[in-house]
Every structure is written in structure tokens, then in C-alpha cells.
Amino acid sequence: MSSATSTRRILLTDKAVKGLPYAEAKPQIVRDARIPGFHVWVGKTTKTYRLQYETPRVGGKRGTTMVQWLGEHPHATADEARAKALEIQALRARGEAIPRLVVAAVPEAAPALTFKSAWEAYKAAITKEGKSIRTIADYQDKFDRHLKDWHERPLSSIKREDVVQEHAAITERARKARVGQKYSSGKYAANGTMRFARAVWNFAKDELETPGLPERNPFRSGKLFHKEKARSTGMGVSELPAWWAQLQALANPIRRELHLFTLLSGLRRTDVVTARWSNLDFARPSLKLPSPKGGDERAFELPLSNAMIECLERARQAGRTYFPEESKEWIFPALGGHVAEVKEEGRQKLSHTGHALRHSFRTLAGAAGVDRLRLKILMNHAIDDDVTDAYANVPALFESLREAQESISQLIMQKAAPSDAP
Incomplete structure (x- = not known):
């Protein structure tokens, strides 16, 4: 068995093998207490079940020592490896040839997965x-x-x-x-x-069951990751008037409505800039998000408040004026497609854009008294972490969600622009 160190005999079970420490220097051989030759080879990162035996004597000469690979823990269980070892022992006892499928002595090394x-x-x-x-x-x-x-x-x-x-x-x-x-x-x-x-x-x-990987993920968080803090970038009620004044100073009407709609909806930046007219239903009224963060499984329908509808109508008029072709598809069009960058530069800079407006929506929804469940749905956050929330029938809550949306929008418009609020 070459350079490995042989240790005690134990009954090889999944639990026992899992508890064996990896070798720090030379590989360790831990033999099974019941089947002669059956053992586990413990390396620095792997634990491999094997069977050692000798071929029959020929002409009075001692046979060749063979080592058969039976599987790697935990992808192969101890019982599976033990069954293979017993099969080989039975074939040897009957003098039968050992099939190549079973005998793979030390298997050829497959190309390492990069x-x-x-x-x-x-x-x-x-x-x-x-x-x-x-x-x-x-x-x-x-x-x-x-x-x-x-x-x-x-x-x-x-x-x-x-x-x-x-x-x-x-x-x-x-x-x-x-x-x-x-x-x-x-x-x-x-x-x-x-x-x-x-x-x-x-x-x-x-999923790939790649051999040779240690049991513990070297990328595990443990004490490795830096401590992260939630960003406190959202506006409160008192900050709305100043932001509104900055918004009205923007020369581009499409971008004005884009920022306002982001605040009123709480949508992620990408969902806003890629919004299409084909997904808008003024009659319901709602905006469908077919592929938000999380993919198709997270698709949802966003209820629209009156202020949001008025915002989108102004965006449609501005889009047809500035980008008649692009505005046929995109709610917030730009030359050759849709708006890509939401940050404002130079003198027309806004204090809050993009995700900061999503944070603001969360803060202002609390000020409007919207409950946590409806807010999570409006922001398309997962609700199945809590068993009570998981029972919620989201489609059936649409009208209630629209009422919550209306409450948030009214608070925003009343505090940001009292003279413009209904």
C-alpha cells in the first residue's frame, strides 16, 4: 500500500467514515473490522473505499497484490462499497474472473474539472x-x-x-x-x-458529483466575509420637497417621469427602464413585469395608483414627441432604444436615483401605514419564508394591493408637491 500509514480497524459505516479526520501528511488507511482487505484510504481532501487482495499463486509463486477502487465518500455509501467488496470476494472464492466493470484497480485519472x-x-x-x-x-x-x-x-x-x-x-x-x-x-x-x-x-x-473535492466548501463564509450593512439611502417625508424641486429642474421630461415612476412604484432600476407599453393595462390598471430579478418565476403584476397612471400618460406624450419610433415599444424611450443610465450629472443632479428611490419607497410606505405583507408583495420580495405569509393568495389581493399603492402615492405627492396632489 506504498506510502500510506495503516491505522486501527473499525466497522466502516457512513457515520464512521464521515468522522475520520483528513490526513495532514501521509495518507491514512483505516481497515474494516469485518471484511479482510476492505478499507478506506484517507487523503488530504478525499476518502476512498478500496479492496486489497492477492491474485492466486502461479507455479508456487506468490500472486500479485491488487487494489480495487470501490467509490469515494460521500458519493458512494459504505454499504455500496462493502457490497462491491463482497462481490469480488465471492468471485475469487469461486475462481471466476472479476468483471472489468468491478475491477477498476486504481482507476485512470480523469481530466480534472476546472x-x-x-x-x-x-x-x-x-x-x-x-x-x-x-x-x-x-x-x-x-x-x-x-x-x-x-x-x-x-x-x-x-x-x-x-x-x-x-x-x-x-x-x-x-x-x-x-x-x-x-x-x-x-x-x-x-x-x-x-x-x-x-x-x-x-x-x-x-450535482456533478466531482471526485476529489473535500467535504467542506473552501468558499464557505465562516469568518471570511466582510461585515455588510444595509444601505440607508432612502428619503423620509421631510426630504421629499427638496428632491421634488430638483426633479422639476430636469430639462428632459422623459427622465423626470422615469424618476418619479421609480419612486411611486418602488421598482428596481432595470425593471423601470425596460418597461414596455405591451405590458401595461390601463383598464385594470397594472404593469406586468415578466422577468424581474429572480427570473421568470418571480414575474408579477404591479398595481398602479392614479398618480402612477398620470405619470405614465405624461411619459407617453413626451416619448412620442422626442422619440416617436422608440416610444412605440418602450415606456421610457431614448435614441435607439430605452433609457439606460438613470444617474443625473452636472447641474441637474438628483440627490436620489435608482435603487435609492426603491429604498425611499420602502421608507415612505411605512410612513403611509402599509402593512408588511402587502409591502413585500408590492416590492416583489419573497413571502414564503414565513408559513403564514405563504398562505396568501396574491392574485386575490390585487384590489387590496392597489389600495395600498394608492395610499403610498398620495403620501408622496402630498408631501413632495402639495399643490400638485389630488
Whole structure:
């Protein structure tokens, strides 16, 4: 058995094998208490079931020592490996040849799964299950931007110390670069990248059943991740008048209505800029979001208040005036398509745009007295974490949701522009 160290004999069970510590230096051999030759080979990152035996003597000479691979824990259970060992022993006792399917002595090494290959397989899986295009694009950005040195690296070679060092390196690189201001800080970039890598690793371990991976995910959070704080960027009631004055100073009427609709709806930036007239139902009235964050499974119908309808009507008129072709499809059109960037620069800068307006909607909804369940639905947040919330029939709540939407809109318009409010 070459350079491995042989240890005690125990009854090999799933629980017993799981409790065996990985080898720190030389591999360890833990033999089964019942079946001669049946053992588990414990390496630094793997635990492999094997059977050792000798071939029959030929011409008085001792036979050849054979070592048969029976499976890797935990992908193969102890009972499965034991059954294979007994099958081989029975074939030997009857003098029968051992089928090649069973005998794979030390199997040929398959090409190691690289991080790139694991990501491509994971991407194909989450695309099939309907994960949103934006989420997949975000994962791809993390893969390309922060993990390019690991693309061709075997997944099994990535250790915890490598992850700790890379997390620190990403933190520093992202802090210095702030590429396109995509990340608020290097800390968030590092945490997000490792969450992505953790998901890829788990997929390779659990779904692809990649051999050679340790039981513990080296990308696990543990003490690795930086502490994150929820951003307090939302406006309160007292800040609305100043923001409204800034909004009215914008020269572009399409962008004025875009920002107002974002505040009134609480929608994510991408959902607002990609809103289509074909998904708007003035009669109901509602706006359908077929593929929001989370993909098709998170599709929902947003009830519209009177203020929101008036905002969209002004947007339609402005769009037809400035971009007659683009406005046929997009609610907030721009040259060649729809508005892409929501930030305002220069003298016409707004204090709150994009996600800060979503935070503001959350804050102002509380001031309007809207209950937590209806607010979660309006913001398209998951409600199935709580068993009571999970019983809610969302379609049946549409009228109640529209009443809540109306209350929020009335508060916003009354406090931001008293003279314009109904």
C-alpha cells in the first residue's frame, strides 16, 4: 500500500467514515473490522473505499497484490462499497474472473474539472431553470473580472488558504479600481465574488458529483466575509420637497417621469427602464413585469395608483414627441432604444436615483401605514419564508394591493408637491 500509514480497524459505516479526520501528511488507511482487505484510504481532501487482495499463486509463486477502487465518500455509501467488496470476494472464492466493470484497480485519472468548466456547467443549469439574465450576467462579470487567474485551475486544487488570500486581493483591487462604480466598495465585491464561487463549487460537488473535492466548501463564509450593512439611502417625508424641486429642474421630461415612476412604484432600476407599453393595462390598471430579478418565476403584476397612471400618460406624450419610433415599444424611450443610465450629472443632479428611490419607497410606505405583507408583495420580495405569509393568495389581493399603492402615492405627492396632489 506504498506510502500510506495503516491505522486501527473499525466497522466502516457512513457515520464512521464521515468522522475520520483528513490526513495532514501521509495518507491514512483505516481497515474494516469485518471484511479482510476492505478499507478506506484517507487523503488530504478525499476518502476512498478500496479492496486489497492477492491474485492466486502461479507455479508456487506468490500472486500479485491488487487494489480495487470501490467509490469515494460521500458519493458512494459504505454499504455500496462493502457490497462491491463482497462481490469480488465471492468471485475469487469461486475462481471466476472479476468483471472489468468491478475491477477498476486504481482507476485512470480523469481530466480534472476546472473552475471554468464548473462555471459553464452551472451557468447552463441555472439558465435552464430560468434564472434571470441579469443574475447570470452578474455572475459572468464576477468570473471575468475577479477570478480570471483561476479559470483553468482544477477546482479540487483550490484550498481554504487560497480563498482567503484571493478574497483579500479582490477587496484591495476593487477598492482601488471601482470600475464604472459598479461596486460600492471592495468589501462588497469580494463578498459577492466568493458567494458566486461558493455556488459553483456546491454545484460541482452535489450535482456533478466531482471526485476529489473535500467535504467542506473552501468558499464557505465562516469568518471570511466582510461585515455588510444595509444601505440607508432612502428619503423620509421631510426630504421629499427638496428632491421634488430638483426633479422639476430636469430639462428632459422623459427622465423626470422615469424618476418619479421609480419612486411611486418602488421598482428596481432595470425593471423601470425596460418597461414596455405591451405590458401595461390601463383598464385594470397594472404593469406586468415578466422577468424581474429572480427570473421568470418571480414575474408579477404591479398595481398602479392614479398618480402612477398620470405619470405614465405624461411619459407617453413626451416619448412620442422626442422619440416617436422608440416610444412605440418602450415606456421610457431614448435614441435607439430605452433609457439606460438613470444617474443625473452636472447641474441637474438628483440627490436620489435608482435603487435609492426603491429604498425611499420602502421608507415612505411605512410612513403611509402599509402593512408588511402587502409591502413585500408590492416590492416583489419573497413571502414564503414565513408559513403564514405563504398562505396568501396574491392574485386575490390585487384590489387590496392597489389600495395600498394608492395610499403610498398620495403620501408622496402630498408631501413632495402639495399643490400638485389630488
